[in-house]
Amino acid sequence: MLREKIQAETVTAMKAKDKERTAALRLIGAKIKDRDIELRTSDKKPEDDELVTDVLLKMAKQRRESIEMYEDGGRTELADKEKAELAVIEEFLPKQMSEDETRAAIAAIKAELGAEGMKDMGRVMGELKSRHGATLDMSKASGLVKEALS
Structure with a gap:
């Protein structure tokens, strides 16, 4: 398509x-x-x-x-x-998520996985990419995940 x-x-x-x-x-x-x-x-x-x-x-x-x-x-x-x-x-790209939407998605995944520290960053990033990979700039999301986990 x-x-x-x-x-x-x-x-x-x-x-x-x-x-x-x-x-x-x-x-x-x-x-x-x-x-x-x-x-x-x-x-x-x-x-x-x-x-x-x-x-x-x-x-x-x-x-x-x-x-x-x-x-x-x-x-x-x-x-x-x-x-x-x-x-x-x-x-041709899907509409990208705003920063607030990205923060909300990170918070939801963090709570769902029980992620607490930087050791869980890989799990959170992996889940974030699998759910929102096409609508998210992963380089910006990486900084937001670090901020949420520290």
Whole structure:
């Protein structure tokens, strides 16, 4: 479903002669194909939308890191290009949880697991990722989990 939507958007962007959007959508398609090739030999294959969402999350994370590095280095034109790609990628991602929603989810999991200290961080993070992985920026969530467990 998500894969087909991305392909349809690529065709629409090509017809509209929107070069930047077309390039970003083709990049997404290429990354999804790369993942398909990686998984050919794998025994367990994830559901298709789950696979596409995972690829998109990784691409978004890479773009955010690149934007930060380019802005720190004073390369605003490259940062703007990455921001444009990030905007296209985020169109296909599920709505991300707010900080308050993330804190509430962490508190619920912490109470459910009986987590008390930093030794339980792995369990809490694992459960958080399995329940909310697609709607959560795990790098931000990591800091919030540390804060909740200390």
